[in-house]
Amino acid sequence: MKLKHKIPEQRLDPRSAVPGEILEQYPWHWDPMKKDHDDASYFMHNIKDFDWKALGDWAIRKCNEHLTPQKYWWYDEQNDAVMHANDNVNNMPIREQALLALKNNTHNEHNSQYFKIANEEFGEYYKPLKKMFPNLREDKMGISLFVQPPGHTIWSHTDTYSSFIRRTDQSKADYSVLRRYMVFVRDWDFGHFFHYGNHCFNQWQAGDLWDLKPGIYHGSANAGINPKITIHWSGEIR
Amino acid sequence: MLDNQYFKKYLADHGADLSKHLDVGKLCTLEIDPNTFEAFAEMHRDEAVVKSWHPRPFLSAMGNEQAINANWIGYNKHNTTESNWGLDPAHNKELIDMIGSHNFKTMGIDPARTLVRLLEYMPGHCLPLHSDGLEGFKKLYRDTQPTRLFVAVSDWDWGHVLQLHDNVISNWSSGDTYVIPPNVFHASANFGIAPKYTLTITGVRQ
Numbered sequence: 001m002k003l004k005h006k007i008p009e010q011r012l013d014p015r016s017a018v019p020g021e022i023l024e025q026y027p028w029h030w031d032p033m034k035k036d037h038d039d040a041s042y043f044m045h046n047i048k049d050f051d052w053k054a055l056g057d058w059a060i061r062k063c064n065e066h067l068t069p070q071k072y073w074w075y076d077e078q079n080d081a082v083m084h085a086n087d088n089v090n091n092m093p094i095r096e097q098a099l100l101a102l103k104n105n106t107h108n109e110h111n112s113q114y115f116k117i118a119n120e121e122f123g124e125y126y127k128p129l130k131k132m133f134p135n136l137r138e139d140k141m142g143i144s145l146f147v148q149p150p151g152h153t154i155w156s157h158t159d160t161y162s163s164f165i166r167r168t169d170q171s172k173a174d175y176s177v178l179r180r181y182m183v184f185v186r187d188w189d190f191g192h193f194f195h196y197g198n199h200c201f202n203q204w205q206a207g208d209l210w211d212l213k214p215g216i217y218h219g220s221a222n223a224g225i226n227p228k229i230t231i232h233w234s235g236e237i238r
Numbered sequence: 239m240l241d242n243q244y245f246k247k248y249l250a251d252h253g254a255d256l257s258k259h260l261d262v263g264k265l266c267t268l269e270i271d272p273n274t275f276e277a278f279a280e281m282h283r284d285e286a287v288v289k290s291w292h293p294r295p296f297l298s299a300m301g302n303e304q305a306i307n308a309n310w311i312g313y314n315k316h317n318t319t320e321s322n323w324g325l326d327p328a329h330n331k332e333l334i335d336m337i338g339s340h341n342f343k344t345m346g347i348d349p350a351r352t353l354v355r356l357l358e359y360m361p362g363h364c365l366p367l368h369s370d371g372l373e374g375f376k377k378l379y380r381d382t383q384p385t386r387l388f389v390a391v392s393d394w395d396w397g398h399v400l401q402l403h404d405n406v407i408s409n410w411s412s413g414d415t416y417v418i419p420p421n422v423f424h425a426s427a428n429f430g431i432a433p434k435y436t437l438t439i440t441g442v443r444q
Contacts, residue, residue, distance in 0.1 A: 032395050100431050110316030111362040151317040153429035156397045191367045191425040193399045200408035221427035223364035225245040
């Protein structure tokens with residue numbers, strides 16, 4: 001398979017693609033070789049009083065109803081557009097980071113797929129999940145669960161809350177009040193990868209809760225045989 | 239959604255059990271210049287072996303069974319493409335020379351009975367869970383007890399990872415070298431934005 005572009009001779013600098021206000025409000029080391037970092041310190045605790053297994057099993061059954069990952073990333077060369085499935089996200093703050101991954105690079109619609117269950121789609125789970133983070137405003141909160149099949153990645157990025165912006169009809173995000181939390185729904189398995197800054201996760205347990213503080217570069221991959229499932233709460237802090 | 243029963247059975251039949259810990263430590267750090275290997279890749283791009291996961295007539299039955307199982311659950315040319323150099327004897331010799339005799343001494347590997355391959359994984363591509371068949375080495379040397387080493391060419395970058403059984407190897411420096419024990423299942427991925435360059439060195443310990 002011949003590449004459609006040259007491999008950059010100079011290192012791509014992901015920092016340059018992150019919105020300025022995130023860099024200002026959440027300074028981070030931006031050095032992959034830094035050893036004395038505290039990137040692992042954002043682990044909060046394991047949430048034990050919730051049936052994660054039931055949620056995970058339910059999510060897989062829900063995906064099996066249609067078998068089609070709703071989300072994937074691609075670059076529309078003809079229209080110079082960054083596409084998240086059918087959504088043109090050129091006006092979203094993720095654009096510049098997405099271009100680094102998609103334009104003249106090899107992340108594409110074939111290797112970035114995931115199933116997404118969000119908000120009201122959670123059915124009877126929605127209410128208890130909403131109440132799990134009382135520090136987030138209920139009217140300014142989004143919950144999404146990702147099922148990442150084997151062979152797919154979520155390219156490294158810093159969160160820009162594009163889905164949240166769309167959902168809450170805001171023209172611009174105020175990153176100073178936004179927060180994202182993530183829980184692993186199933187135990188770690190072969191081939192499951194997640195890096196949060198310079199910390200590469202290993203052997204997580206279902207219910208492990210991480211505070212995904214804005215401004216820290218992270219991504220994930222599944223090179224194993226079982227789906228990887230995570231759930232995320234994004235919203236405004238009260 | 240995911241009919242992974244065959245792959246699961248394959249893992250169970252081959253004793254892959256995550257509840258058992260495998261101790262993995264760094265063997266050594268080679269003194270190499272990543273730029274020379276990346277330049278080698280660029281210079282010999284048209285001679286690279288470009289492959290993805292699918293059954294091939296020259297693989298062992300084990301290798302093909304793993305490829306079929308991987309294809310069955312969604313691995314294909316879009317997410318497993320690798321460019322590699324070293325199967326061509328001229329490339330192997332050049333790569334051995336680039337590594338240098340002092341590094342072979344550090345590794346305790348006989349450079350005369352070694353197959354070096356330089357691997358390039360572009361972003362979005364991964365090496366699915368597998369154990370090594372060492373077909374390339376066996377074809378060359380017919381030695382049944384070689385050692386397989388993983389060597390990081392470049393300093394670690396975000397999204398570059400290797401998993402050896404229940405160990406995630408990351409945050410490496412250029413030259414960091416790990417033994418991949420026989421029959422141990424492992425996987426790797428590149429979900430960053432820069433290409434991932436590594437060496438696999440398969441050789442006989444001295």
